[in-house]
Amino acid sequence: MSTAAKTGTEPGTDQITSFTFGELLSSRTVIGQTLKELGETHDNLWVLTPDIGATLVEFRDAYPDRFVDVGLSEQACVGIAAGLANEGNIPVVSGMLPFLSMRALEQVRSDICYPNLPVKIVGTHGGLVGNGGSTHYAVEDLGLMTSLVNMTVTSIGDPLMVGEVLRQSMSMTGPLYIRLAVGKKDKVVYEPGSVTVEIGKGITAREGTDLTLFAHGETVSQALDAADILGAEHGINARVVDMFTLKPIDEDLILRCAEETGRFVVVEDHLAYGGLASQMADVIADRGIRLDGFRRLGIPQVFAGFGEDTELRDKHGYGLQATVDAALAVTGGRPAESESTGDIA
Numbered sequence: 001m002s003t004a005a006k007t008g009t010e011p012g013t014d015q016i017t018s019f020t021f022g023e024l025l026s027s028r029t030v031i032g033q034t035l036k037e038l039g040e041t042h043d044n045l046w047v048l049t050p051d052i053g054a055t056l057v058e059f060r061d062a063y064p065d066r067f068v069d070v071g072l073s074e075q076a077c078v079g080i081a082a083g084l085a086n087e088g089n090i091p092v093v094s095g096m097l098p099f100l101s102m103r104a105l106e107q108v109r110s111d112i113c114y115p116n117l118p119v120k121i122v123g124t125h126g127g128l129v130g131n132g133g134s135t136h137y138a139v140e141d142l143g144l145m146t147s148l149v150n151m152t153v154t155s156i157g158d159p160l161m162v163g164e165v166l167r168q169s170m171s172m173t174g175p176l177y178i179r180l181a182v183g184k185k186d187k188v189v190y191e192p193g194s195v196t197v198e199i200g201k202g203i204t205a206r207e208g209t210d211l212t213l214f215a216h217g218e219t220v221s222q223a224l225d226a227a228d229i230l231g232a233e234h235g236i237n238a239r240v241v242d243m244f245t246l247k248p249i250d251e252d253l254i255l256r257c258a259e260e261t262g263r264f265v266v267v268e269d270h271l272a273y274g275g276l277a278s279q280m281a282d283v284i285a286d287r288g289i290r291l292d293g294f295r296r297l298g299i300p301q302v303f304a305g306f307g308e309d310t311e312l313r314d315k316h317g318y319g320l321q322a323t324v325d326a327a328l329a330v331t332g333g334r335p336a337e338s339e340s341t342g343d344i345a
Helices: 027-041 054-062 074-086 105-113 141-146 159-169 219-234 251-260 276-286 309-315 320-331
Strands: 045-049 067-069 090-096 120-124 152-155 176-179 203-206 211-215 238-242 245-247 263-271 293-299
Touching: 027 045, 027 054, 027 120, 027 159, 045 054, 045 074, 054 067, 074 090, 074 105, 120 159, 141 152, 141 176, 141 245, 141 263, 141 276, 159 176, 203 219, 211 219, 211 276, 211 320, 219 238, 219 263, 219 320, 238 251, 245 276, 251 276, 263 276, 263 320, 276 293, 293 320, 309 320
Parallel strands: 045 067, 045 090, 090 120, 120 176, 152 176, 211 238, 211 263, 263 293
Antiparallel strands: 152 245, 203 238
């Protein structure tokens, strides 16, 4: 497993960056800056894109011989990345996830996952974001990617975490999928240096005893807002877990939250079945974990259409109010009577 790192720190130092908690920051900018930085220390790092390279100019200008824009051809982009990895390089493919996850699925499976190559797929438009319509939303991608042998799957909400995950991924021997939203105006969720980021481990973003809200990507911020409302208006102490790695999932954290809170609500900007909730349900069933309540919130079996992200979440039943309502449902609208209600069969 990759070495853990604190968010918001410069590599090799304890220097905190100037980004401020709660402010908006572009994940795409972080990606561009981090790849340029990594290019200095990894002369086998290549960056490839299917005509989505506007934020990769820093790497392109610094290392033009290791930058490839293939044009609008995701399959070719993934295939070239696989060839480079076979020659001992570390390729990063950056593009839009609706197309990288589906149009190039066969190449990802057969060219990258089958030989277990260290190709990183980093992309935007995960979930109902960007107002591009159903063809431009990646809503099935996590179900597809978590099903692939050897693939590590992440979904990141805090832009500062993207850089940390990319740095850690340089030592990974297999493929990695990094899911982002639009990547232009992302909220800095964590105080810089306040949490440890480790691929394969969830982050407890907020402590609580009455239930646990599990989220990933954009919905982490929403879950934190819901926890604030639950505490202020209902006296319910909600824990929030950022399960940014969906595969391998942090089974020990799921078990601990079950023992300590006993009630789960999972909210995600993905189809309700096939994403994080399904990954967690498998763990709960396989390990015989008993819960006093479980709710999943996500996109129903519809093509969602056009709209702003918060509007679409509300429309399809996994917005902020729906998250609060689900928490009230699993707790009966009141704090838990005991500190631990979860159990193991």
